[in-house]
Amino acid sequence: MTNTDLKALELLFQRPLEPAFTTRDAGKTVLELPDSFYADRYRNDTEEVGNRFSKDVDLKIPIQELASVPNLDFTKKIGPKNQFSLFNNRHREIASELITLFMGAPNLRQFVSLSVYTKDRVNPVLFQYAYAVAIAHRPDTREVPITNISQVFPSNFVEPSVFRDARQEASVIGDSGDRVRVDIARNYTASDREDEQRLAYFREDIGVNSHHWHWHLVYPTTGPMEVVNKDRRGELFYYMHHQILARYNVERFCNNLKKVQPLNNLRVEIPEGYFPKILSSVNNRTYPARVSSQLLRDVDRPDASIEISEVERWRDRVLAAIDQGYVEDPSGNRTPLDEVRGIDILGNMIEASPVLSVNRTFYGNLHNEGHNIISFAHDPDNRHLEEFGVMGDVTTAMRDPIFYRWHGFIDSVFNKFKAHLNPYNDAELNFDGVSVTYIEAKIGKSNTKANTLLTYWQKSSADLAAGLDFGPSANILASFTHLQNAPFTYTFNVTNSGAKRTGTCRIFICPKTDERNQPLRLEEQRLMAIEMDKFTVDLVPGENTIRRQSTESSVAIPFERSFRPVGADYQPKAADELARFRFCGCGWPQHLLLPKGNAQGMLFDLFVMISDYTQDSVQQPNTPNDACSTAYSFCGLKDKLYPDRRTMGYPFDRRLPNANLTELVGAFGNMAKTDLRIVFNDRVIDKA
Numbered sequence: 001m002t003n004t005d006l007k008a009l010e011l012l013f014q015r016p017l018e019p020a021f022t023t024r025d026a027g028k029t030v031l032e033l034p035d036s037f038y039a040d041r042y043r044n045d046t047e048e049v050g051n052r053f054s055k056d057v058d059l060k061i062p063i064q065e066l067a068s069v070p071n072l073d074f075t076k077k078i079g080p081k082n083q084f085s086l087f088n089n090r091h092r093e094i095a096s097e098l099i100t101l102f103m104g105a106p107n108l109r110q111f112v113s114l115s116v117y118t119k120d121r122v123n124p125v126l127f128q129y130a131y132a133v134a135i136a137h138r139p140d141t142r143e144v145p146i147t148n149i150s151q152v153f154p155s156n157f158v159e160p161s162v163f164r165d166a167r168q169e170a171s172v173i174g175d176s177g178d179r180v181r182v183d184i185a186r187n188y189t190a191s192d193r194e195d196e197q198r199l200a201y202f203r204e205d206i207g208v209n210s211h212h213w214h215w216h217l218v219y220p221t222t223g224p225m226e227v228v229n230k231d232r233r234g235e236l237f238y239y240m241h242h243q244i245l246a247r248y249n250v251e252r253f254c255n256n257l258k259k260v261q262p263l264n265n266l267r268v269e270i271p272e273g274y275f276p277k278i279l280s281s282v283n284n285r286t287y288p289a290r291v292s293s294q295l296l297r298d299v300d301r302p303d304a305s306i307e308i309s310e311v312e313r314w315r316d317r318v319l320a321a322i323d324q325g326y327v328e329d330p331s332g333n334r335t336p337l338d339e340v341r342g343i344d345i346l347g348n349m350i351e352a353s354p355v356l357s358v359n360r361t362f363y364g365n366l367h368n369e370g371h372n373i374i375s376f377a378h379d380p381d382n383r384h385l386e387e388f389g390v391m392g393d394v395t396t397a398m399r400d401p402i403f404y405r406w407h408g409f410i411d412s413v414f415n416k417f418k419a420h421l422n423p424y425n426d427a428e429l430n431f432d433g434v435s436v437t438y439i440e441a442k443i444g445k446s447n448t449k450a451n452t453l454l455t456y457w458q459k460s461s462a463d464l465a466a467g468l469d470f471g472p473s474a475n476i477l478a479s480f481t482h483l484q485n486a487p488f489t490y491t492f493n494v495t496n497s498g499a500k501r502t503g504t505c506r507i508f509i510c511p512k513t514d515e516r517n518q519p520l521r522l523e524e525q526r527l528m529a530i531e532m533d534k535f536t537v538d539l540v541p542g543e544n545t546i547r548r549q550s551t552e553s554s555v556a557i558p559f560e561r562s563f564r565p566v567g568a569d570y571q572p573k574a575a576d577e578l579a580r581f582r583f584c585g586c587g588w589p590q591h592l593l594l595p596k597g598n599a600q601g602m603l604f605d606l607f608v609m610i611s612d613y614t615q616d617s618v619q620q621p622n623t624p625n626d627a628c629s630t631a632y633s634f635c636g637l638k639d640k641l642y643p644d645r646r647t648m649g650y651p652f653d654r655r656l657p658n659a660n661l662t663e664l665v666g667a668f669g670n671m672a673k674t675d676l677r678i679v680f681n682d683r684v685i686d687k688a
Contacts, residue, residue: 004061008112013147016124020116029059039120064113075122081283083387084125086394087371095130096222102134137227149213150206155279156395157206159188166476184480196401198255204399207589213395214586221353231641234347238414239648240634245411246528248404253515254596262408266308269293272401276390288378288389301382306369314364322417327358339421423655431612435669438493439608443486452677458484460687485594492546496539502613507533510605522660529652554633557587587631597678606676
């Protein structure tokens, strides 16, 4: 790969609505297009347009002619100003064909040319999705960083008046080189009369919504088999969303709200309204709102048609399959839903990948069509010509309280399957000769108490300039306030009474009480257990002291990877750091690693388990090591098998043989727990 190829591919993430020939990289770089690449509206003025944007730039990148010009007629069903949805069957099929086209480019330079040619001829969001999927999966684009979606389409994440302020400030400052700073308002979607607004800091967090988009980018449901058919993909769909729901329910307890009521009946009014107050990038319209007490109806639109009764039939068939213990393919062949592959089969059925579902015609498309019905609640028959609401877009769906109710139902289906499995037995839980004798989590400062952790508000900035089309090229920093936690260190003492061996350290926190301060049963704790970290440990005979930083979590990615500035100037120079910077966009945001807690100090059980690595290890294929292994719990490893043979969430993914958590850790020496207090300090600290 040449430097200019790399640069050209990076630039296509910037200013997604502007033609490919306009300047990028803060006005310093331009792509020089062959005349045949210009769209029809510019075809007669190619020389004038090209010269206009080539002035005063530092770098001109010539784009090679295409050896074979593609027929893009299949993309025309999604107009340039239409919204694009991964939940829409037609849209996914078109995206699949475009991904296949990108993946089939014979070499890197032709992929660059194909991408540049395609960019101005297809829907901008469709292009950015298919292009990013191809970048993530082509072997010759491993070195290309995928720009965070919040910096590509910032209007999907930020209240619209921010952009007016940004353009105004930039026009005043001009080319002085100063950075333009604008503030994103807090709590702008509802007042405190709406109880659900207490969770806006979680639902509307930029990092949370970016993670959801990036996960679906890494694990698409459609496309070539090498893109879709990843190890334990269906199980990851279950587990990533299960953990989101566990975290959300715990956050509700922190804010004196009861846990989510699953949306298991699509025929009753939805009490929760949602008014998102964000703009669609492609048509500059606001995402439609859903009023309180909205009744869902069958969707009958030119680009989407689904009856509630059809979703109900699919639901009943999936639940019947769980009760029967097997699924049937179109030929009537039965596959058992066992404890090893069952959850993966169900995940691919419920999210309904056309190429991975065992029988998509019969078991349907439960998860996606539920999103569609909810997202068109305001205009199900298209009489008002409104597009879908936020539930129709993976970049915005998690903003809406109904997302968690719908996924509460989806999660209940998976939990029903898990409840059919036998509880874990002693042999599956024990690690003979290994005892965890002491555990603590402690903030690094010398005067802090062990097992008392701290959360607070932090004011940070993200650069939005790369996504502001037809606007200023200056650095535009949007300041926003988000939850943050003080970094801390785990310290565990482990006794190994045998020979040297390896274990897997598994760390969870479990809520002890609900919103009314009533004790939770073990089964309730199990379903809301939050995975904090997972890593291998080498145990020498005798005493071992294990220390682990909270910033090393296998679940989360650091703030800098969620909101990294665009451009080479901001990329690290060291090779290993650069590799991590480029690939590690998938992962839960580090600033939300801990639940909020409360001012008095909310109590949790800190649970630690050391399991037998010989039962956990996976024989990996001989593929290049992935620099981004830090958030593998939710995102897996690029081009490798999921690096833990146990089912995801072990040991809390199945019923446990004991009456309570104290009894569980008392029965197994390789487990321990202690009280953990999370204290929330309600003040805002500027990020250094």
